[in-house]
Amino acid sequence: MTEATEPQAAGAPKDARPIKLACRNVWKLFGSGAANFIRERDGKASMADIAAAGLVGAVRAVDLEIRQGEIFIIMGLSGSGKSTLVRCMSRLVEPTHGKVEFEGNDLLKISDAALIELRRHRMGMVFQNFALLPHLNVLDNIAFPLSIQGQDRPTREARAREVIELVGLRGREHFYPRELSGGQQQRVGIARSLATKPEIWFLDEPFSALDPLIRREMQDELMRLQTMLHKTIVFITHDFDEAIRLADRVAIMKDGEVIQIGTPEQLVVNPATDYVAEFTRDVDRAKVISARSLMRALDGSEHGGTVSPEAKIASFSASIVASGKPFAVVNGTGKPIGEVTPQAVIELLAGIDRPRAST
């Protein structure tokens, strides 16, 4: 394990939302005798140990907490274990070791019946290749999770029509999956997972199989839905730009480990390892870094304007460069807490690295 700390940005309010889902030292090892192996070592093992025992470590020592209503993104390249991790969270894959807590209760200890109940009403999942049932039309696909619960046809179809409306698929109710485009199919997948009104929503690379333009459109669509629904979202992606666009917080995985968890800005400003830095290198920093990270102490010079600490640099870079004067950074009560200079903004835009702690 390298560093998985969460440095809090200066003055940023501590997150007070309750923890919805938490992983506590979760391991998934493949190979014979994996359970004994990790239990004997008390939940600790190095990569070399695992290899020596002839096992494969898909998920290793993962600790994370997902808060209610946040979009939590798990980012990693293929083979990094992100898909396995999200399947551990929903117990599609049984973790070898550790705890998965859903609202504080260990998910791994509940009975099969309770698990089915939980999945029926409180979890939803969207899949990379849509996983629509080929023999059902759009309406029946979306109503399927409800019909599994034993709801009668009028009730479930009424609900299905509501979500069809929500994702903008009206008029396509009687189409079959193969008659739809990829983007439309994923809208069906999204609608289907929302039909049961889940509290926690797993999205497993939902837009990776789509063309870039459609992907962009679907990301906007997801943000629109989230502003209405306020779900707790666990989103898997291998695309760092997508992570930055959507995430409240990002966990970066490599070789089964989570190597850093933080807001996009924290990852860009304070990468924990070279690996993370490599990802963040080509990111448009002005869109990620906020005024708070770039500000310096007030030195009494004249200000050309004011910005809030959370404002991204890109939102005021043009005006600050045009005015040629520093902007004051003011908190909610209007009190200046620092200033951003045009020079600093220009350097950031030009990609000149200045060591600047976020604290």
Place this chain on the structure above:
Amino acid sequence: MTVTASAREIRPPVQRWLLVWAAALAAVLVVFLLQERLPWAVNYPTDAVIPVADWVSTLMRWIKTNFSWLTRSITAVLGVPLDFALNLLAKNFKIGHGADAYVLPRLSWVGVCAAAFIAGHAAGGRKLGLLVGGCFLYIALFGQWTSAMLTLALISIAVPFCIVTGLFAGIWAWRKPWAEKLIVSPALDLMQTIPTFAYLIPMLLLFGNSPVSAMIATAIFATPPMVRATMLGLSRVPSEIDDFSEMAGCTARQKLWRVLLPSARPTLMVGVNQVIMLALNMVIIASMIGAGGLGYDVLLALRALKVGEAMEAGLAIVALAIALDRLSQAIARKQAKGHVHQEANQSFWRRYPNLSLAIVILIVTTLLGLFVPAFAAVPKAITFTTAPLWKAAVSWVTINFFDVIEAFRVALILNVLNPLRAFCEGFPWLGAVALLGLAGYQLGGLRLAALVAALTAFCAVTGLWEKTMATVYLCGISAFIACLIGIPIGLMAARSDRFEKIVTPIIDTLQVLPSFCFIIPVVMLFRVGDVTAMIATVAFAVVPAIRYTNHGIRQVPPALIEAAKVSGCTPRQTFFRVQLPLALPEIMLGVNQTILMALAMIIICAMVGTRDLGQEVFIALSKADSGRGIVAGLAIAFIGIVADRLFNAWTAKARARLG
């Protein structure tokens, strides 16, 4: 430096295998030459034969006496739907007894033909409708209607039975890997390699000479593809769909019946198509134990050497086979393509217009049949027969070409078949066990070696060595010739799209024909004997050699061919150095299939007077000697399994090398 070093390391094992093989062959040769001194190594001593056949006979007798209540009740239960289907399609319903019995008519032939047209039209458009309807009309006009409907009735009851059994067996095997490995897979292998004749004997013994026993034999023979299709279909459902069903909160039962099986439907439909074709094939053969129908007509005609009649009934079988195959394939294809949306909340009539129309036509024409006899039975006036024509044709050929055909036949027997036969029958059994075991060890390790050697030894210790080798000889030479013809055709088809377009419909048709049909025209020209058996077998077994070769060459990735072209290969070099080596595993798979099909056919050729294991089964069948028949059947199955396992091991090795 390192390259040469590693090359030197690799070489010795190859050389060692060469040495081992040379030594083994030399040893076998010595045994072969010292026949006089070591007779026990060549022919298994008769006094040491293990009387497996007697044991089996005793067991069967015991089952028969102690379980007659079971077999009788099975017959009674299965008889009900079967009689219904037979009456509906072929015989008429008789209610009451004697002269005052009230007769409900069978379905009118006009209605059935129309329904066949509608079904074809619905599944594959006007062209298919005309083909399917035309096939039925052909059967009616050539005076084979009643026989064909008897056959169809048997199939229509056996097929749903196979589908349900196969589905559940497949689900079980898919759920429990141990069951698949220990029970289902070996059982399927055995069921598919035991010759069709061998099924008939125990059925005859347990259920008597009746349509029910024919139906049971058919059901057993035709179930394996459904089991395999179910297993394959379920394992091919994308894992995401599996995950989805879990996340939706499906119980295990909901998951299977509402998610996995519907998602696997296209693959299941392919299985259904194969079940139908195998059932047709078996129903024809099962006419020997009382199935009746078209197969019985062929059998009677062949026994009386009425070539024309046999040909007519055979052609009716062909028509039925083509109709059923094309129809079920079109339905399977439609399933694979998926559904098309339509408006919701329609009446039954609007939602299933074709089905409704077919039902109405059937009812109307059948009711009309009560008043207009022409609707009830095909009027004699409009049927015609081609039997005299065929007879005349055969006479003409025999009169004009007798010398040529006879010279060809005799030359083939004297110069090729007889010497080979003598060699095979004189081959020491101990040598065969050792050589095959060695091959098994080289290709698949100790377990394969033990299996191969044990199965080969079984053929010897049951006293069937000579007949086994006679089978191997005829099967081997037929398969060899089939490959000699089939592989070049496949290669040509792979290189020319136009040629492929010509070949494909021909091999498609050859493949759906029941094995019986291949014998008839050959018997007409070459009379009975090994030559007839060989030619019929070649015609039957050539299809997989063509198909797999063509497919193997065509599936070589275009990128590799482009790479070869860019490196400056001539078309010839591209073909021999890139395409052919890459296609070799697939071609070998085709050869494997060819051998298995040749084996199946050789056994049926017992009807035209071969002297091998097939004849043994055939004789056992006529004497209802279950032990003898089953042991011979097992020996045949073991030949097939040995060949299959060795080829598969070899192919797997070649595949692994190609990556």
